Amino acid sequence: MIEYDEFENRMVLKLVYYGPALSGKTTNLLSLHDILDQEGRGDLTVLDTKDDRTIFFDLLPFFLTAPSGLKIKLKVFTVPGQVKHDATRKAVLQRADGVAFIADSQLSEETNNSESFGNLENNLEFVGLDIESIPLVIQFNKRDLKDTVSEENIVRTWGPTGIPVVLSSAIMGQGVVETFSRLVELTYDRIDTKHLLEKNHGLDKNMFIQKITGRNLNEAVFKDKRNMTAGY
Amino acid sequence: MIKDNQGIQYDYIVGEEKKLLELIKGPDIMPLLKSAVNAGAASAALVNAEGEILHQYGEADRAAGLIVSRPVYLEGEVAGQIVISGHKDRELLLNAVGELMFNALKIILQCNFKTILATETHKTVVYQSYEELLETNEKLKLSERKYRELAGSLEKQVQERTEDLKRAHAKLLHQEKLASVGQLAAGVAHEINNPLGFILSNINTLNQYFYKLKEMVFFYRTAMEKKDASGKYLEKSKQQWERLKLDFVFEDTDDLIRESLEGAGRVKKIVSDLKGFSHIDxxxxxxxxxxxxxxxxxxxxxxxxxxxxxxxxxxxxxxxxxxxxxxxxxxxxxxxxxxxxxxxxxxxxxxxxxxxxxxxxxxxxxxxxxxxxxxxxxxxxxxxxxxxxxxxxxxxxxxxxxxxxxxxxxxxxxxxxxxxxxxxxxxxxxxxxxxx
Missing domain, CATH: 3.30.565.10 (Histidine kinase-like ATPase, C-terminal domain)
Incomplete structure (x- = not known):
């Protein structure tokens, strides 16, 4: 959590899209920006790209007000995927409330995926976050391409971990909202446990999802059954 | 916690909230407000979400009574308003000015937001990298010291081992010397033992022979004393006895043999001790x-x-x-x-x-x-x-x-x-x- 100001009745949350270079983190945010257009969705800020490579990060903010008057801002960041920008990744990861790991489904990218995931584990530890308890969703992107890792393999690898996995094609806009919604849902649960959003602020999970995605929970998460895996 | 070169604490979290005032400075907004007034508005102002005026140009025309406002969005949230006042006859114009200002401000905000975000992130990353470099440097120093110590002690260890080796070598030499001395002693002892054996045995036998001889000589002397009435031979033999100092000879021969036996015995003991000492067996x-x-x-x-x-x-x-x-x-x-x-x-x-x-x-x-x-x-x-x-x-x-x-x-x-x-x-x- 970036900040929680009880006096100003204001909460600022941070979600981070992590993953190897060119796995489609920025594309996810662009797609989200295009698909979600309800009130409270801010503008997408794309910081310094060079040859389609993110150097700093992208930011897509959302704003909502709970029935209690609590103002909640949810900022979604991407990190630069290139190995050399590790310091930026650490900076962005600080105080994150949830992480979406965007993996590249192409078989040739398996090593990069696992290296990036290892980097995520290290950096979470570095900024003092616990990978076991932080809300985490994994997205296998680029399902529209050939030579991708099979669904069976994904299920076999990630099923036992209990981490939600979403198959997607960010460029086609598939699985993007689902990934985001799953992450927002998990993040809500975490925040609600500590700050009693429903009890003290009249903000239940469905309302939270509704205000951020413009869709209700079922619509947002279970819209496309094909994108579900045993991880659910 | 990060400090910049002026010692000012710099603890920036990427995503930290920005106030409208931080993002819109006078030089950014004043030309816009001026233009609005020049275009025919009585006044133009930027107010924050709490309604406080941040920047204003011109005097609000209360009599005119028309106020046009447009929201200012910051990250999806309404962070303030553009408020334009003017004569009610100019409603169309004021609305157009408001729309223009809304769009112009949106662009300015987006630009400034980006710049500030990039600057602060860059600073954070640079300071963080600097901190990490310092840390790495510390670690390197530490490991360098460790290796230097190791190298130092290595020399000492080599010296110690060399001493050990020298000692072991000297000991070995000494032991070899002892062993060869022992072998020599044993050899000499063996060589001496043989002649010594028969010398001892011979002296013993000689001792017995001499005793027998002495007994016989004394027997003859007694016999002669009894038979020789004239005493002529007795006298002669007495003279002969004295000339040959046989009393002394008999006495001394005993001593000689006893001493020889003693000496040989001593030699024997020395030889046996030498053997025992070397424990060659x-x-x-x-x-x-x-x-x-x-x-x-x-x-x-x-x-x-x-x-x-x-x-x-x-x-x-x-x-x-x-x-x-x-x-x-x-x-x-x-x-x-x-x-x-x-x-x-x-x-x-x-x-x-x-x-x-x-x-x-x-x-x-x-x-x-x-x-x-x-x-x-x-x-x-x-x-x-x-x-x-x-x-x-x-x-x-x-x-x-x-x-x-x-x-x-x-x-x-x-x-x-x-x-x-x-x-x-x-x-x-x-x-x-x-x-x-």
Missing amino acids: EAHKSDADINTEIDRTLSVLTHEIPQGVQIVKNYGELPPFSCNAAHICQAFYNILLNALQAGGAGLVIDIATQNANNMIKIKFSDNGPGIPDSIRDRIFEPFFTTKEVGTGTGMGLNVTYEIISSYQGTIEVESEVGKGTAFSILLPLPQKVKNV
Whole structure:
């Protein structure tokens, strides 16, 4: 959590899209920006790209007000995927409330995926976050391409971990909202446990999802059954 | 916590909230507000979400009564308003100006937001990298120091090992020397033993023969005294007896034979001790009587013991001690030799043995010149010697020390200059295993 100001009745949350270079983190945010257009969705800020490579990060903010008057801002960041920008990744990861790991489904990218995931584990530890308890969703992107890792393999690898996995094609806009919604849902649960959003602020999970995605929970998460895996 | 070069704390979290005032500065907004007034508005202002005026141009025309406002969005949240007042006749114009300002401000905000975000992130990353570099540098320094220490101690270790090797080599040489001396002694002893055997046997036989001869001569003399009435032959034989000094011959011959036998006996003992001392026949451990071994050592040293030196033995009853007796003798030999060589006239060496607390206690005390304090700690060191170059090896007491240590024993020295020296040796006996 970036900040929680009880006096100003204001909460600022941070979600981070992590993953190897060119796995489609920025594309996810662009797609989200295009698909979600309800009130409270801010503008997408794309910081310094060079040859389609993110150097700093992208930011897509959302704003909502709970029935209690609590103002909640949810900022979604991407990190630069290139190995050399590790310091930026650490900076962005600080105080994150949830992480979406965007993996590249192409078989040739398996090593990069696992290296990036290892980097995520290290950096979470570095900024003092616990990978076991932080809300985490994994997205296998680029399902529209050939030579991708099979669904069976994904299920076999990630099923036992209990981490939600979403198959997607960010460029086609598939699985993007689902990934985001799953992450927002998990993040809500975490925040609600500590700050009693429903009890003290009249903000239940469905309302939270509704205000951020413009869709209700079922619509947002279970819209496309094909994108579900045993991880659910 | 990060500090910049002015020492100002800099703790920026990517995503931290920005106030409208931070994002829109006077120079950004004032031209817009001026243009609105120039275009025909009475006043134009930027207010924050709480309604406070952040920037304003022109005077609000209360009489005119028309106010047009547009929201200012910041990250999806309404962060303030653009408020334009003017004459109600100019509603169309005011709305158009408001729309223009809304869009212009959106672009300015987006631009400034980006710049601030990029700047702060860059700063954070740079400082963070700098901190990490400092940390890495610290770690490198630490490991460098570790390696340097290691390198330093390596030299020391090499020196120590070299010393060990030198010591081991010297010991080996010494042992080889001892072994060859022992072999030589054993060979010589063997060679001497044979002739000595028949010399002893012959002298014994001769002794018996001479006794018989003497008996016969005296028988003849008595017989002659009785038969020779004239006394003529008796007189002559008496003269002859005296001329040949036969009384003396008989007397002295006894002495000669006795002395020869004694001498040969002594040679025999020396040879046997020499053999025993070198223990050439028994290279392995056997049960030895420490008192006997001390005596053996003393007899080998006989030629080193000058006239007037007194050896006092206070032997206690000792249980057998399992050891390589040659080694033990060597240990005693080196102590005794030192005492004999250092001591002058009137030297008294007291040797006491005792069986106490399952230990054999041996104490060699002398009334010699003593060992000065300055070197007392060094006497067991290898190559340490006070003798003239070429005389001593500096290995004597070191060998003693090593031998005693090899039996888990201890050796201690007490000494006072001018009064004497005492070496105390403790040899532990094996623990008795009780049969239950």
